[in-house]
Structures are given as C-alpha cells and as structure tokens.
Amino acid sequence: MIVSTDAIVLHAMKYGDTSKIVTLYTRKYGKLKVIAKGVRTAKNKVGASLEPMTISSVVFYKKQNRELSLLSKCEIALPLKNIFAVEDKLAAGLAVIELLSMTMHDEHEDEQLYCSVVETLCEIDRAQNNPVNVFIAFIMNFIHRIGLSLTLDRCVHCGTAIEATAGHARFQLSEGTIVCAACAATSAQSGMPLSMGSLKSMRYVTRVPLAQSTELTFSVTARDEVLEVLQAFMRYHIAGMRTLRSLSMLCR
Ligand SMILES: [Zn+2]
Incomplete structure (x- = not known):
C-alpha cells in the first residue's frame, strides 16, 4: 500500500553505502521506520528532509507486518529556520x-x-x-x-x-x-x-x-x-x- 502523510523525523542512521534507516513520527501511523535508499549520494536532494526534527511530507510503501517501509518521496513540509x-x-x-x-x-x-x-x-x-x-x-x-x-x-x-x-x-x-x-x-x-x-x-x-x-x-x-x-x-x-x-x- 502506498501511503502519504506528514512526519517529524526522530532519528536517522546510515545504512549500507548510500542509504539511511529513518525513524519517523507520522501524523497517520504514529512512530515507524522507513528505509531511504540512495539518499546519501551526491545527486540526491532529499537528505535535508531526513534530518532529525525536520517536519516533512513523506510517501512510502507500507507492507503489513514488515518492520521497515520503503520511502519513495520526502520533502520538507514546514521549514524550521x-x-x-x-x-x-x-x-x-x-x-x-x-x-x-x-x-x-x-x-x-x-x-x-x-x-x-x-x-x-x-x-x-x-x-x-x-x-x-x-x-x-x-x-x-x-x-x-x-x-x-x-x-x-x-x-x-x-x-x-x-x-x-x-x-x-x-x-x-x-x-x-x-x-x-x-x-x-x-x-x-x-x-x-x-x-x-x-x-x-x-x-x-x-x-x-x-x-x-x-x-x-x-x-x-x-x-x-x-x-x-x-x-x-x-x-x-x-x-x-x-x-x-x-x-x-x-x-x-
Ligand atoms: Zn500541608
């Protein structure tokens, strides 16, 4: 199921060479973890939206009974200056x-x-x-x-x-x-x-x-x-x- 919601980034850690595992507190689903593939490459622009405390709009692929959802889109929703x-x-x-x-x-x-x-x-x-x-x-x-x-x-x-x-x-x-x-x-x-x-x-x-x-x-x-x-x-x-x-x- 593809879902879209707003989220506050709680925690992010490096995973493999280019990815991150990110813990989000989401508006619709509470706390959950997503894997953000390829976000640590130079070309990728979503990095800042996955920093802790950032309020972002996220889209991810959510599978029943899976601990990790696959993040497909993320952008800053409400910039904190x-x-x-x-x-x-x-x-x-x-x-x-x-x-x-x-x-x-x-x-x-x-x-x-x-x-x-x-x-x-x-x-x-x-x-x-x-x-x-x-x-x-x-x-x-x-x-x-x-x-x-x-x-x-x-x-x-x-x-x-x-x-x-x-x-x-x-x-x-x-x-x-x-x-x-x-x-x-x-x-x-x-x-x-x-x-x-x-x-x-x-x-x-x-x-x-x-x-x-x-x-x-x-x-x-x-x-x-x-x-x-x-x-x-x-x-x-x-x-x-x-x-x-x-x-x-x-x-x-
Ligand atoms: Zn008293």
Whole structure:
C-alpha cells in the first residue's frame, strides 16, 4: 500500500553505502521506520528532509507486518529556520523528539499528539526568549495526555493552597502531588524538594498559550529543578523512560 502523510523525523542512521534507516513520527501511523535508499549520494536532494526534527511530507510503501517501509518521496513540509542554530532551542527541540522516541509505541496513531509536537517545535523555533519553557509546557501536557496527572495547586496533606504557604514544598513522584513545607516538616513526608518559584513557574506555563509561556524568565536553578522533577516523575511512571540526554546541552 502506498501511503502519504506528514512526519517529524526522530532519528536517522546510515545504512549500507548510500542509504539511511529513518525513524519517523507520522501524523497517520504514529512512530515507524522507513528505509531511504540512495539518499546519501551526491545527486540526491532529499537528505535535508531526513534530518532529525525536520517536519516533512513523506510517501512510502507500507507492507503489513514488515518492520521497515520503503520511502519513495520526502520533502520538507514546514521549514524550521532557527532551531538548529541556537543552543537552547536545539536542546529543547531535540528533547521533544528524544522523549517521543523513548515513549511512543510503534504505529500507535495519535493525530492530536502529532499536532501538539509540530506546534511545540514551531514555537521553539520562533521563541524570542526562554525556548525551554515551551518544552516544559509540552512535557506537562504530554504527562496529562498519557493519562498521568499532576496536582500542583494544593497540599495533598492539609489542603492549603500552595500559594499561601512558604518554604520548599515536596513533590511526590508516586502520586504527582505536592506536600507543603509545614506538613513535610511535621510528618514523615518524602519526595523531591521543589521551591515555590519552580512550582509557580510550572503552573504558569500550563495556564497560558504556548507562545506566551516564553515570556516568563526562570532562574537557571528553578528551570533545572523543574526539568529534573518532571523527568523523575516520568521515569517513575513510564517504562523505558530515561534521562533526556539532549537537555545536557542547555546553557547553564
Ligand atoms: Zn500541608
């Protein structure tokens, strides 16, 4: 069956002398692998459309129960102009596709998630400031989409609004909930420490439209704390989830 769809390139590796095996996250079929024959020859023009993070239109020959589909056509559908040139944008964009590579099952179609990934990459590409905020908003939305939940507004123990409390709260990985500093001090509450600034920032980026999320400047400490807590939560709940290597490129 010949199929045509849009796709985000997740990963590409050399195969033989002239070909590549490319992992795509497609709009219609979810994650799948294609073999792109002859794309590494000098005459071939499709190479750039198979670079990781590129949003491309693809046509391929799909056979039932075959792990690899044969790519017949590929071109850039939505050019990203800045994401490859700015370090924090590159780290945020690569972290999005690294997360998808790790957590998506093959051929699990989810058009809404596909659209959310495209929107995220485009927003990172055009962000004037703080592109990593777009990634943080994406992770928090992703957590919700895969059926996990985060409750960040009230202490799960005493019910007090977190805004009204002081000190470091504690984030509980098993439940995705917050324990205020007072409750954490008086009972044996475990969990990761989370500053009030980090908590407020997490809530801000999910409340506002994606483009507006970049208007908030986190301190590097708060940004790293948020990224660490969210990754630890995903590692706790999602099989196969590991620390995102792309984030080690972030400017400190
Ligand atoms: Zn409390």
